[in-house]
Amino acid sequence: xxxxxxDPRSASDGEIRxxxxxxxxxxxxxxxxxxxxxxxxxxxxxxxxxxxERRICWVAEDDRLPEGESEIFxxxxxxxxxxxxVLEVMVKPSLxxxxxxxxxxxxxxxxxxxxxxxxxxxxxxxxxPAIPFYExxxxxxxxxxxRSVLNLESVDWPALREMADSIAAGFRVEYHPGGPPEELLExxxxxxxxxQDDDDxxxxxxxxSDPQRLKDSLETLHKRGLKPYIVLAIHQASGDVAGLTEVxxxxxxxxxxxxxxxxxVRAHRGYGIDRxxxxxxxxxxxxAEPGLREVQTWNAHNNESMLKVNAELGYQPxxxxxxxxxxxxxxxxxxxxxx
Numbered sequence: 001x002x003x004x005x006x007d008p009r010s011a012s013d014g015e016i017r018x019x020x021x022x023x024x025x026x027x028x029x030x031x032x033x034x035x036x037x038x039x040x041x042x043x044x045x046x047x048x049x050x051x052x053e054r055r056i057c058w059v060a061e062d063d064r065l066p067e068g069e070s071e072i073f074x075x076x077x078x079x080x081x082x083x084x085x086v087l088e089v090m091v092k093p094s095l096x097x098x099x100x101x102x103x104x105x106x107x108x109x110x111x112x113x114x115x116x117x118x119x120x121x122x123x124x125x126x127x128x129p130a131i132p133f134y135e136x137x138x139x140x141x142x143x144x145x146x147r148s149v150l151n152l153e154s155v156d157w158p159a160l161r162e163m164a165d166s167i168a169a170g171f172r173v174e175y176h177p178g179g180p181p182e183e184l185l186e187x188x189x190x191x192x193x194x195x196q197d198d199d200d201x202x203x204x205x206x207x208x209s210d211p212q213r214l215k216d217s218l219e220t221l222h223k224r225g226l227k228p229y230i231v232l233a234i235h236q237a238s239g240d241v242a243g244l245t246e247v248x249x250x251x252x253x254x255x256x257x258x259x260x261x262x263x264x265v266r267a268h269r270g271y272g273i274d275r276x277x278x279x280x281x282x283x284x285x286x287x288a289e290p291g292l293r294e295v296q297t298w299n300a301h302n303n304e305s306m307l308k309v310n311a312e313l314g315y316q317p318x319x320x321x322x323x324x325x326x327x328x329x330x331x332x333x334x335x336x337x338x339x
Contacts, residue, residue, distance in 0.1 A: 001073065001100075002063040003107060005056070008046035016042050018072040019059070022092050029093040030128040033149075033318075035294075040251040041225030046077070048223040051216050053081040058107050060091075060100055076104035078112055078120070085112040085328070087122040089130075101133060106335035113332045120328055126320035138334060139324035143300075146307075148315035149256075150295045152286065155314050160279045163312070167233060167276035171242060171268075175284050176230040179218040184232070184241065185211045191241040191265050225251030228260075229284060231277045235268060242268035245277045249289055257285065259297035262306065275309050282313070 008016070017039055024036040049055050060074035074091040087108055091101045112120055122139065124130040135141075167173060180188045189211045221228050226248045233243035246260035264273045285292055298321055299306050 001060055003058055003060045003103060006059040006075075008043045008057060011043065012070065015059075015070045015072060018061075018070060019075060022072055022075065022090060025092050025094075026090050030125060030130075035253045035255045037252045038254075042252060045224045045226075045250075045252060048220050049079070050081075050213070050220045053079060055079045056108070056111055058104060060104065074100050074104060076108050078108040080112070080115060080117060083117065083119070084325075085115075085117045085120045087120050089122075096129060102137070102335065105137060105331070109326075109328055109331045109335060113328045118328055119325055120331060121323060121325045124322045124324055126322060131322065134324050134326075137326065138330060139326045141322055142325045143323040145298045145300045145321050147296055147298050147318045147321050148310055149318050150282075150297075150310075150313060150315045152282070152293055152295070155282065157283075160282060160313070163275050163279035164283060165276070166272045166279075168271035168273075170236055171233050171271065171273065172236055173277060173280050174232045174234060175280065176232065177228075177284070177288060178222075178230075179228055180230055180232065185214060187239065187241040188232070188244065189214045191244055191263055192261065194263075194265055221248060226258075227251070229281065229288065231281045231284065233264075233268070233273045233277050240265070240268075242271075243273035243277055245274075245281050247281055247285060247295060249285075249292060254289070254291055256294040256296055257289070257292055259295055262297075274306065275312065278309060278313060 006015075011019075020037050020039045020042055027034050027036060046055065046057060055077050057075065057077040059070075059072045059076075062071040062073065073095050074089075076087070076089045079086040079088075085108070087105065089101055089104055089108075091104070109120060121142070122134060124134050124139075164173075176184075192214070218228060227250075229247045229249070231245050232241055234240070235242040243262075243264040245262040247257050248260055249257045262274060262278060282295070285295070295315075296318070297310060297315060299310065301307075
């Protein structure tokens with residue numbers, strides 16, 4: 001077996017298909033209720049990044065196959081953004097516990113060190129082998145949130161209509177498939193900027209709180225095959241974005257959408273905005289995405305108000321999601337081969 005740096009832009013179609021097979025073998029064991037990936041815009045999903053960020057990938061493959069053929073057994077990538085490298089490791093379940101994951105982390109950590117990064121973060125899913133694996137390498141738990149999943153077939157749509165209409169007077173709700181219009185970008189970014197102060201996570205997926213970066217982020221989502229849907233609450237007297245909620249439908253698993261940010265600006269809390277915009281979003285998704293069956297969302301344990309809203313909408317807690325961090329230099333030293 002060999003490990004080599006791998007560029008999804010120039011990868012063969014066979015390599016992409018093999019990678020998707022590995023992704024689905026991992027999902028079948030670690031997240032058996034999650035929908036399998038489809039081989040749709042996977043190359044773009046891996047290759048496209050927001051300007052100023054870079055993703056570097058490696059694969060472990062069968063070195064006995066003839067040149068031009070590839071069977072990918074494992075994949076690692078590191079996204080270099082801001083002052084942190086975000087790691088993602090995937091090893092086919094039948095090849096776990098053989099040191100391959102450790103080897104891949106070593107390769108990525110060494111590159112992060114050479115690129116001048118001092119810290120690495122990684123998401124690890126509760127009740128999977130990822131937790132003991134990263135802890136054995138010295139990663140420390142920094143943040144935890146719970147994933148919840150809403151089955152659209154179980155939604156009480158009449159009750160949801162009441163929630164969608166429950167916003168207080170003085171606000172209007174707008175729906176923007178694809179992203180907010182140009183004239184609202186600055187107000188939209190301002191709302192997201194305020195929300196950054198409320199979080200204590202590692203910023204493994206940082207919000208875009210500058211209008212140009214927000215625009216770049218939305219363009220990157222489209223290129224990666226991630227279709228965004230936005231619902232806004234507008235304060236009519238000021239024209240400010242008082243609240244927003246974002247859902248993305250990935251081409252790679254279009255049956256399950258990902259809830260991104262839901263934000264209510266502090267000055268406008270207490271008016272039922274969060275409940276109203278999230279309920280409105282579900283109606284819009286039902287109309288726009290007839291193949292959609294589920295929506296998944298993540299919330300910190302201390303975000304009691306949003307957890308309550310999600311429960312009212314019908315979301316069911318699934319499992320915990322952890323963010324771990326490690327010092328790059330220490331990680332490289334630990335993983336250096338011993339002569």
